[in-house]
Amino acid sequence: MKISYYPGCSLEGTASDYEASIRTVCAALDIELVDLPDWNCCGATAAHSINHKAAIELAGRNVAIAEKQEMDMMVPCPLCFNRLKTAEKVLTGPEKNNYRYKLSGDRIKILNIADFLADKKILKQIHSKVVTPLTPLKAVCYYGCQSSRPPKITGARDYENPMSMDRILKTLGANPIQWSFKTDCCGASHILPLQDVAFTMIEKLYKGAVEAKADCFVVFCQMCQLNLDAYQARINLKLGTNYYLPVLYITELIGMAMGLTEYDNWFGRHFVDPVRMLRDCGLA
Amino acid sequence: MKHIDPTCLKPSSALAKSLFDATGISVSDCFQCRKCTNGCPATFAMDIFPDQIIRLVQLGLEERVLNCSTIWICSACETCTTRCPNEIDIAGVMDFLKERAVNAGIKLPQSRTYAFHRSFLNDIRHRGRIFEGRLMMDYMIRSGELTRKLWQNDMLPDMGMGWNMLKKGRMPLLPKGIKDKQEIKKILS
Numbered sequence: 037m038k039i040s041y042y043p044g045c046s047l048e049g050t051a052s053d054y055e056a057s058i059r060t061v062c063a064a065l066d067i068e069l070v071d072l073p074d075w076n077c078c079g080a081t082a083a084h085s086i087n088h089k090a091a092i093e094l095a096g097r098n099v100a101i102a103e104k105q106e107m108d109m110m111v112p113c114p115l116c117f118n119r120l121k122t123a124e125k126v127l128t129g130p131e132k133n134n135y136r137y138k139l140s141g142d143r144i145k146i147l148n149i150a151d152f153l154a155d156k157k158i159l160k161q162i163h164s165k166v167v168t169p170l171t172p173l174k175a176v177c178y179y180g181c182q183s184s185r186p187p188k189i190t191g192a193r194d195y196e197n198p199m200s201m202d203r204i205l206k207t208l209g210a211n212p213i214q215w216s217f218k219t220d221c222c223g224a225s226h227i228l229p230l231q232d233v234a235f236t237m238i239e240k241l242y243k244g245a246v247e248a249k250a251d252c253f254v255v256f257c258q259m260c261q262l263n264l265d266a267y268q269a270r271i272n273l274k275l276g277t278n279y280y281l282p283v284l285y286i287t288e289l290i291g292m293a294m295g296l297t298e299y300d301n302w303f304g305r306h307f308v309d310p311v312r313m314l315r316d317c318g319l320a
Numbered sequence: 321m322k323h324i325d326p327t328c329l330k331p332s333s334a335l336a337k338s339l340f341d342a343t344g345i346s347v348s349d350c351f352q353c354r355k356c357t358n359g360c361p362a363t364f365a366m367d368i369f370p371d372q373i374i375r376l377v378q379l380g381l382e383e384r385v386l387n388c389s390t391i392w393i394c395s396a397c398e399t400c401t402t403r404c405p406n407e408i409d410i411a412g413v414m415d416f417l418k419e420r421a422v423n424a425g426i427k428l429p430q431s432r433t434y435a436f437h438r439s440f441l442n443d444i445r446h447r448g449r450i451f452e453g454r455l456m457m458d459y460m461i462r463s464g465e466l467t468r469k470l471w472q473n474d475m476l477p478d479m480g481m482g483w484n485m486l487k488k489g490r491m492p493l494l495p496k497g498i499k500d501k502q503e504i505k506k507i508l509s
Binding site for chain 2: 045046048049050051052053074075076077079080081082083084085086087088090093094097130131136181182184185186187195219220221223224225226228229230232233236237240266270304305306307
C-alpha cells in the first residue's frame, strides 16, 4: 500500500533514529511512504503561541499539498499531527476565508503513526512477521499530549486512555503494563527555556513508570523521547535519583520483533542504552 | 494570587469580547468548577491558576493576565481544553493572551520562552524548515543564555549534549530547506 508521509523537521535531525526505524519497518511491511512534496515546518508551539495566523497557514500549506496528492497522510510527530489537524479544521470552518489556503476537508485523512500502525489489517501483517516475540518486555506505553488532545481536533475516542501502542505491543507478544500517566505532559519545549519546570514534569513520569514496575517507556513522539531519554542523566544528577529507563520507539520494537537487524543501529543512537535492559530480560 | 479589593473592581467585558471576536472562545460559559486547574500538570510553576485566568478575563482585568507567568508556563498540553465541561478552549485562551501580551509590548516575565518562540519562527522564515543546530545557537544568543552560561562557566552540559548528538548522527551539519521559500516569507511577513 501507498501512503503520503509528512516526516516533520526533527526527524531530519535529532530524531534520525526514529526516522530510520519508520522507513525500514514500513518497507518490511510493504508500505510505500511517499514524502509530501516540498513540505514545510508545521509551525509547532512557537507559531500557535505568538502568531495564530501563521500557525494555521504554515500547517495549512502542507494539508493543501496533501489534498492535491489525493492520498491519506501519515504523520509520525504528534505535534505536527495536531497542528495539521488544527489547520484542517480551521480552514474548513467558519473562519476559513481569513487565510491564504483553501481546503476541501474531505479528500484525505490525516493519521498519526500509532493509529495507522494499529489498524487491524496492518496489525495482522505485523503479527505474521513476528519472529522474536517480545514476551519478557516490561514496558509502559507513553503517548504524551498531542496525538490525543483535544479530541475535537485529533478525532481520538480513547483520549484519556489511548490503546493504539498497547495493541501493537500485544501483537508483538508483549504485555504492556497499564498505568495512569499515558497522556501526562513531558514539558515539551520547556526543556530549553524552563528546564526546571520540564525536569519536574519528566521526573513525575519516571516515578510513575517505576511504581508501575516497568523497565522502559515505549513512545511514538520524538519530543517525549528526547526529553525522557537525552535528559535522564542530567535529571538523575540534579535530583539525586538513579533512574535507568530506556525510551524506545514503537517502530524500533516492531523492527526488533520482526527480526530486522538494523535495530542495533537505532538503539545505538539513544542516550540511555536500551541494550542492558533488553539483555536483562533476555531479548538481546 | 495577590488580593484584589472587590470594592475597587471595575469589571469590563472588553477583553472577553476581543477574545470572542478573534477566536470564538466564550469565557462567559465558565462556572468556575476548577476542573482545568485540577488537571493541569504545570500549576506547580504558575503564579495564577488557569481557572483564575478565565475569571480575570471575564472581569476584564487585562493588565493582570497579560503580565502573569502562567500564560508562558502553560505547555499547551490541552488537558484543560479537553476536560472543560463547558467546552471552553482554555489553552486557546492562553495562546490568545500570549500573542496579545507580545503585541502590547509588555515586559514578559518568561522572556526565555518568548526568545525561543522568536528564534523558532525566525528559523522557519529562513528555509521553511527547522535546522535544530542553528535554532539552538540563535536561541542561546537571543535569550542571553550563552552569555550567562559562559559567565557562570556552565556550558559543559550543553556542549556534552551537542557533541553526543553529533557523534550519534543526530545532528546534521547542513540544513535542508524547501523550494518555495517565498511562500513561507509571505506567511511570516
